[in-house]
Amino acid sequence: MTIRVMLVDDQELLRTGFRMVLQSQPDIEITAEAGDGAAALEVLAGAGGRAVDVVLMDIRMPRLDGVQATRRICLDDGGLPRPGAPKVLILTTFDLDEYAFTALKAGASGFLLKDVPPPELVSAIRAVHAGDAVVAPSTTRRMINRFAEVLPVTQPPTGPTALAPLTDREREVFLLVAQGRSNGEIAAGLTLSEATVKTHVGRILAKLGLRDRVQAVVLAYEAGLLKAGGR
Structure with missing residues (x-):
């Protein structure tokens, strides 16, 4: 089965690099690209959401950032998972980006560092497409330990x-x-x-x-x- 991937990043050079890596894989096809979150939503709406299985999403972009775009892709107006929505894989610089936690809350299936080795990038996309989390639970917890205290509490603990x-x-x-x-x-x-x-x-x-x-x-x-x- 071919995995249809969308690249969303405001840096064309990075999109080109990811495209070169992914197009070399027999089971991955780049079906769409966008330079920001707003453009990504427009492309997905035009395709009816059916032409993309996995969205590789940057976080810091103009017009609409990756967190907001992820929320609108993955969740409905009531905050529930949107049936049939593409899976979103967040790209982050980690040391500089404190929004990865928020992106996971918005419905992303995981995150990657932008300097991820090509084999790990490919494996992560396949894992997300299969319905798995991208990172090991222990790694996820370490990331959340780092960010939880600096993020605003949007809702009281339940x-x-x-x-x-x-x-x-x-x-x-x-x-x-x-x-x-x-x-x-x-x-x-x-x-x-x-x-x-x-x-x-x-x-x-x-x-x-x-x-x-x-x-x-x-x-x-x-x-x-x-x-x-x-x-």
Whole structure:
């Protein structure tokens, strides 16, 4: 299956570099490009959203930045995941960009550094297309630990009520996912099979309306269930 990719970056030189890397892959096709978030939305609207599977999105751009564009691509007016929307993979300089956390909250499936090695870029796009998070949960947590304290709180912590739809066992699994534990580590800690843990994780994401494990970590921090720099 061909993965249709859209490149969104205000630097044409970077888009050219990414295009050269990705077009060399037999299962990836560059179907659209845009120089800012507003242009990206216009292109997607013109294509009905069907011509793009994965959007490689810069954050800092004129007119409409990558965070706002990601929110409008991934979420509906009620803040819920938009069915059939392209997956968004955020590009960030990390050390300078404090908006990656906000982009994940806006519906992005993960993030990459702009100097990502070509093989990692290709693997990340394939992972996102398959419905997985781009970065390992532990890496995601380290990133959130760094940014959580400098970002404004847009909503009051919801605490345990955020997990109201979950069973007691699912709450246990959710908190371990949020702490960056892999399925294997969770299985060992709770004396379960990895298949059972995987089933729990799938049900948790469905009940809470989350796209992937990355958003589970974000929810845990936003709800005050985990604190920056600690559990």
